Amino acid sequence: MNLLFSSQIEPAQRWLPLLERALPQDRIYTEPRDDIDIALVATPHPGIFGKLPGLKLVQSLWMGVEKLLEDPELPRDVPLARLVDPGMVGAMSETVLAHVLDWHRHLYFYRRMQREKKWKRRGQSLPSDRTVGFLGLGELGTDAARKLLALGFKVCGWSRRPKRVAGVHCSTDLGEILGMSDALVCLLPLTGQTRGVLNAAAFARMPKGSCLINVARGGHVVSADLLAALDAGQLAHAYLDVFDAEPLPAASPLWTHPGVTVTPHTAALTEPRTAVPKVVENIERVRRGDAPLSLVDFAAGY
């Protein structure tokens, strides 16, 4: 088969050698052609989709596809697959654990004390005293939830459709989950329904002194409401990896607020070494005539 690799962000030299080794019988191009069967894309170069008449699959190289879905050139009659990369899933759990433990062990507080040269201890909680809530219980949420359960935390989670995850209190009632979550982790897809879900009303339902970890998309959080909740002491700290505008503009008050930790959209990167086997699996499914895995539901938006 003929494959096209097109990305303005993912470096081709990290992907092509691995793809070529795994797919010796296929040809991989970086420019559009009439005979391309499968396009492997992440922020593809503009105009490519109009030049691929024989396309059988668009395989995203990222898990999040909201930018692709906004692209008017994306063909709606060709299946689109998200990438569920085990390395990226593991990376996201590492970041979620890092932030949950930073908050649970008061490390954000001790950093503030260090700046003032203050030796000031806070009491310790057992993980069983703490409930970590997830918004979104897909591949990312369930992996992080499982690892937090193994450390002894209580875990709950909200999803649009009913789900069952062993050991996790699952609910489709957003208010219930907000009210239980000492630390709230947002891992939702960004859709019309989830935009702005983390707003003043949501923060008011959370337990006083809780923390927010947003590793999904900037559009989930109403920043002004978040800053107000931090200033009021309703939230103790926020860990933000994603923003409405990226890079985060220098004028944003999020950079300097003492209650905000900013990271540059690096919570979890796609890892070609673990992603390529998943891409290859979908290519082989197309070759055999089977349905590809992780297909996007265009109506749901993810």
Add this chain to the structure above:
Amino acid sequence: MNLLFSSQIEPAQRWLPLLERALPQDRIYTEPRDDIDIALVATPHPGIFGKLPGLKLVQSLWMGVEKLLEDPELPRDVPLARLVDPGMVGAMSETVLAHVLDWHRHLYFYRRMQREKKWKRRGQSLPSDRTVGFLGLGELGTDAARKLLALGFKVCGWSRRPKRVAGVHCSTDLGEILGMSDALVCLLPLTGQTRGVLNAAAFARMPKGSCLINVARGGHVVSADLLAALDAGQLAHAYLDVFDAEPLPAASPLWTHPGVTVTPHTAALTEPRTAVPKVVENIERVRRGDAPLSLVDFAAGY
């Protein structure tokens, strides 16, 4: 039996109600008496040991006993037990994981970038690319090692006596372990042999750009050598919870060095809710005439 609770630091009101509920047949005192059978101590009030002629066991309320062993009043003919508190062991693993993940996900670096309002990404490593080394493979080291293995890290460890821990490369060769450790976690007891073990020669053997996590005792680290290794870029970051003098004096350069995270000896606190069952277990062993658990080897110093 008659028990004495004596501590200048541990708050009696967090321990006594739990001890009284678990030991209804015993009497618990807070002042010395001739008929005390077991002393429960953590930095006990001075002079008490001379007033306890019938003592059968000194039960530390902490895992570290180096201060007790320095106390000239401590009777050498009465068994001394360390406290292996599952809550404290779990807390230590939480702190070790928090720091390892902070380093692995470059969060210490992104905090520096945040202060400069710089949106600058670093590449991501898989946990299988990283080796975390432990100095000390006792209860604390093995619990943290197991949890890091579950996240996919490679783990090695050094101990004075040969040990076997599933999945962990164990060695009695300190230089070998230093040379392998991208992140080095010190969990040693402080003895004549381990004082100053983390010095210029040790840092020089570690891989360039590695990090140090000291959650044992301040005496393990030669601070001037550490600052030199950080300034030279040999070490990327140091997480220090313990210091030669505590509270850390305001004049210490550790407070302000950009490569150092200071926490106020809070990596893991004894947790009465999980510790009391272990204290009660040793009390019951004395009552039955069995040997108490976790006895200190006075010659080894831990």
